[in-house]
Amino acid sequence: MTYLQNHTILSSGDLDEVRESIKNLAARHDLDVKGRQADFHARVAAVERDDINLMHVTFGNARLSVESSEEDDDGLLLYLVTSGTGVAQHCGEDLEFSANAGFMRDLAVPVSATEDDFGAVVLRLSKNKLKNHARSLVGDDVDLKGLRFNPVIDPATPGWNVFRHTVDYVAHNLDGPLRDVQNPFITTQMKDMLFTQCLSLLPNSYQDVMNGRAVTEIVPYYVKRARDHIHAHAHKKLGLADIAAAAGCGYRGLQKGFMDAYGKPPIAYLRTVRLKRVRTILKTELNGKTVAEVARQWGFSHMGRFAKDYQREFGELPSETIRKYV
Incomplete structure (x- = not known):
């Protein structure tokens, strides 16, 4: 299957041209041919519709070395490997991936890899947008921690083939039947399905x-004391x-405990x-x-920063919450 054949933006053997193209579409990768x-x-194809950002890359029969530094705290690149093999050092692990597997690159962490005959569909994702989508499905009362994915997804992972087929479906439709259709409702429906x-x-x-499964992590007693004090x-x-005193531990232990428990x-x-x-309060009373009075009541003195934090956490501005619920 040739992915996104109507969205090819580059077909070239010029390494510098390919580096520049990929940097502008996804993230800076220092590629070298070994x-x-x-x-x-290389062939590079790409399509972007609202929050759907898909690429397909192939590099011929070459062996490549790839180096990429940390780029973006919010970004993820999910590689659905279509050909070849690779080894990578990422997130403190030595990883191997092959055709039909998945590789999730966290753009907040550097990566070093060697790839042979490599090709992949690449889906760019936002941690914050995924978190907001999760919250829209499970509700505000669920405590969503920092979002972390396993870096390598084995082809035998339950559900992986279902997800691959969904990506194939979206790519096929954006390249064919929906190539010239600008309908935000259809795009949102496909984005929701992917997310x-x-x-x-x-x-x-x-x-x-x-x-819908219970999360059964053991939280240290001092973290629980700090958490209860905060609430x-x-x-x-x-x-x-104040929080460390209530917990009965030092700053560093408290910081690590919260990062481990709540991300x-x-x-x-x-x-x-x-x-x-x-x-x-904005939803009910x-x-x-x-809004400014309520925000100040809960310790937010800078309204611009409060609005950004609120939107990052819930995917909407305070005024949108009021319009939706009041």
Whole structure:
């Protein structure tokens, strides 16, 4: 199957041209050919519709070395390998991948790889947008931690073939029947299907929640004390020293405990609790108060920063919440 054949943007054996093309579409990758330069010939195809960003890349019969530094705290690149093999060092692990497998690159972490005869469909994703999609499905009351995916997805992983077929379906339609159709409702429907299956079928830290299974992680006692203190005193002025004193441990231990348990440091956890309290009020009981008054009540003094944090957490502005629920 030739992916996105009507969206080919580059077919070239010029390594510098290929580097520049991929950098502009996904992330900077320092590519080098190991062996005969004549064996290298790249084809790059890409299509973008709203939050769907798909590419297909092939590099001929060449062996490549790939180096890429950290690029973007929010970005993920999911490679659905269509040909060849590779080995990579990523997220502190030595990884191997082959045709029909998946490789999830976290753009916040550098990667070093060697690839042979490599080709892949590449789906660019946003951690924040995936998190907001998960929240829209499971509700605001579920405590969603930092989103982490397994770097390598084995072809035998349950659900992987279903997800691959969905990507094939989306790529086929964007390249064919829907190539000239600009319909945001259809695009949103395809995006929702991709996001839901990505979170539900691929191994990640949200998968149990997305599939209705209880998450049974053991949280250290001192983290529980700190967490309970935050929930009980979120309306008061709280700093890291206050939280650490309530937990009965040092700053570093508390920071690590929260990162392990909730994927964020205690002050960020406190901010999330406060944002949820504000959202509850905006949805149910404004009682004549303004958004600014409610925000200040819960410790947010800078309205511009508050609005950005709120939108990042819930995928909408405070004013949109009010219009939707009040």
